[in-house]
Amino acid sequence: MSEFMKIGAKEFQMENRTYVMGILNLTPDSFSDGGKWNRMDAALRHAEQMIQEGADVIDIGGESTRPGYSRISEEEEMERTVPVIEKLREHFDIPLSVDTYKSRVAKACIAAGADMVNDIWGLKYDAGMAGVIADAGVSCCLMHNRSQPEQNPYGNFMEDVAADLRESIAIAKDAGIGDEKIILDPGVGFGKTYENNLEAIRCLERLRELGYPLLLGTSRKSVIGLALDLPVTERIEGTLVTTVFAVIKQCAFVRVHDVKENVRAVRMAEKILYSG
Numbered sequence: 001m002s003e004f005m006k007i008g009a010k011e012f013q014m015e016n017r018t019y020v021m022g023i024l025n026l027t028p029d030s031f032s033d034g035g036k037w038n039r040m041d042a043a044l045r046h047a048e049q050m051i052q053e054g055a056d057v058i059d060i061g062g063e064s065t066r067p068g069y070s071r072i073s074e075e076e077e078m079e080r081t082v083p084v085i086e087k088l089r090e091h092f093d094i095p096l097s098v099d100t101y102k103s104r105v106a107k108a109c110i111a112a113g114a115d116m117v118n119d120i121w122g123l124k125y126d127a128g129m130a131g132v133i134a135d136a137g138v139s140c141c142l143m144h145n146r147s148q149p150e151q152n153p154y155g156n157f158m159e160d161v162a163a164d165l166r167e168s169i170a171i172a173k174d175a176g177i178g179d180e181k182i183i184l185d186p187g188v189g190f191g192k193t194y195e196n197n198l199e200a201i202r203c204l205e206r207l208r209e210l211g212y213p214l215l216l217g218t219s220r221k222s223v224i225g226l227a228l229d230l231p232v233t234e235r236i237e238g239t240l241v242t243t244v245f246a247v248i249k250q251c252a253f254v255r256v257h258d259v260k261e262n263v264r265a266v267r268m269a270e271k272i273l274y275s276g
Contacts, residue, residue, distance in 0.1 A: 001211050002180045005252075007057060007139045008095035008115030014213050016274055018247045018266050021097065021255040022047075022055035023219065026080045027064045043084050044091065051094055054263035057116070058092075059255060060085060060109075061099035065120055065190075074104045081105065082112045089113030097141070103128035110136045120190060121145050122168030123175075130175035141183040141215050141253075142168040146191030157196055158206045161186060165210060183253065184212045189221040197223035201242055204249035213252035218242040220257055240265045247273060 005012045012019055024047055047058055062080035063072050081098060088096055089112065097116040098109040103126045106117045115138055122142040123130045133140045144161050146152055154160045165184055172182055186200040186207055201223075207214055218224065224238035225231065236258050243262050246254045247269035256262040 001213060005139070005180055005183075005213060007097075009093065010056075010095050012056070012252065014252050016250070016270075018243075018251055018270065019056040019253050020054060020259055020263050020266060021057040021059050021215070021253050022050035022053075022259045023255060023257050024050070024058050024060045024084075025064070026060060026062050026084055040084060040087065044087055047088055047092065050259045051092060053260035055094065055259045057095045057097055057253070058088065059097040059099050059118055060088075060114070062105070063100070065099075074102050077102065077105045078108045082108050085109050085112040085114055101125040101129065103132045107132045107136075110138055114138065116140060118185075119143060120187070122165065123171040124168065130171050130177060133172075133181075134176040137181075139181045139183065140172065140177060141185050142172065143185035143190065143217075144168075144187035154196070157199055158203050161200065162207060162210060165207065169210070169212070179212070182212050183215050184210060185215045185217060185255075188216070188218045188223060194223060194226050197221075198227070201245055204246070204251060208250060214246075214249075215253040215255060216242065216246040216249075216251045217255035219255060219262075236261055244269045 001014055003014060005014055024043060026043060060081055062077040085096055095115045096113060097118045098106060098114040099118045100106050101119050101121045106129060117133050117138060118141040119129060120143045122144060144165050184207060188197045188200055204214060219239050220232050220235040224235045228238050240261060243254050243265045247266055254262060
């Protein structure tokens with residue numbers, strides 16, 4: 001794994017440091033904050049707030065990927081994301097990520113100013129995605145996912161996740177995406193049972209063996225709700241615990257809704273972990 005990684009114009013240290021990616025959902029139906037930021041003025045204000053609270057990257061999503069979500073057209077997704085990315089790039093110099101698994105959307109968002117593609121299908125949904133990322137020279141986050149896991153059950157769960165991610169890495173490298181452009185995400189909440197999700201968080205070091213930076217995205221997710229029997233509006237504390245796990249397991253990034261609280265949790269955990 002490279003000691004440093006560039007996303008846009010910013011250089012990130014990949015050892016002994018965890019960065020915070022703030023979530024900007026431009027959707028009316030996201031599971032936790034649907035409809036709150038899907039107007040331009042609200043989106044810009046929220047992005048500015050997250051930056052002030054310490055976000056290192058902003059991840060912009062135009063289609064909800066909550067369980068049971070309804071897919072939208074590429075045109076509608078671009079209408080939601082492209083203008084906001086253009087405005088964010090005009091006003092802020094923070095690295096911007098686009099959360100999409102569609103190559104046409106990714107290409108349009110990169111042209112608008114996105115520095116990274118966050119693909120929940122790890123380049124396996126759209127055959128054109130890897131080429132778009134490689135041609136643009138942007139970074140990518142490749143998430144682990146499985147459709148209908150009940151019909152495609154896991155054997156050894158963590159070994160299977162690692163094997164699936166190796167397939168995504170191979171697609172990336174075959175397209176010409178450099179190792180220094182790749183981040184991996186275990187995909188908590190996607191194609192996994194409650195027990196699988198807990199294991200993915202507990203055993204993150206198994207995926208570090210693949211040799212790439214890790215991103216953990218657990219913010220307000222159902223695994224926290226099920227563990228604590230709490231609604232989505234009361235999952236900040238549970239999220240913070242998973243963020244501390246991410247620091248201990250040396251994840252490079254956490255993807256969160258509540259930036260201020262998670263930045264503080266990361267900094268405190270780092271102070272303890274690296275005080276010696």
